[in-house]
Amino acid sequence: MQNYNYTTKEILYEAPEDTTSNLRYYVDKQLTDTDRTTKPIKPGGRYYGYLPYLKLYKLPANLMDIDRYFSAAIVELLVSPGGRLAYFKVSINSGNFSRTFNMNIDAFAEDDKIFIPATLNGDAIGCRIIIRCYIENDGTLGF
Template structure:
């Protein structure tokens, strides 16, 4: 009887081990960004379970962390396109551990509806996921409007205006399309925020004198000749100064 019980336990463990077999999946998020994640064979192939990485141009790590049943857990690390650490975020307690200083110039700018005097203290909204990877879900939602299917696509600038509530929720997205150098909108439309997951609509809200307030984030993007969108890369002032000095 004892041998039978041991044999049954072995069969059960063997079956459980096979059921928990880890397999790796790969998806393209936007033109230059791919993700690789682990899942298990008993779940839907897109349910993330295990180690996750996202890459820029297939080699530079943009995001690194772990999923359990499609939920981010533990500490995640987020990087810029050049591999610079941008953010560390703990999803177990929803706490920002590190946020890199913003480069100047930056494709992101921020507004709150308060006049800031010398003694006031204001903080900008923060997107878990960093100032590049965290905004990819909104880039994925971009669709090329009719009438823009021409060879001049790389001459357009795309500006996302994201409205963030005092509770840190994405309330609205407005897309402005203009020609480079004109500053004049040629097309304006809204993206339905219901397209995004709860995680994709989560922000750390802006504050004014330690009180959460509504804010706007302005994200500058550009199109390439194929109609693919990406956040506009602006050369930081330090790199520009180094380049001028060497030349």
């Protein structure tokens, strides 16, 4: 759950994220016990905010016959220190098959490319967001 003020572009509240979440956050820096970090935040929340990314991907027709029960999809988003979506990838793994699709971020509206950036000790930092997904019957992704 999230309360976001679209006028002032501020998060008023976001419910804590627990360990069962399908989202993981990674920075390209070795963290210490004294480092204070915040994750990037997507206006719209952890569910609705990420739906545009999941729905843009559609499994190619030549892969529609893969066994979805034994398949995994991973969405990777890179958020820049400025809070902009820098890249978007989808990796599909099924048995011995593995393929990564680089998605066109220009397909999104400008608002869909905006995040509140991650921070490290109060300074904005780039962050990768990894979303564990499953493949829907229509070839789109869910989580």
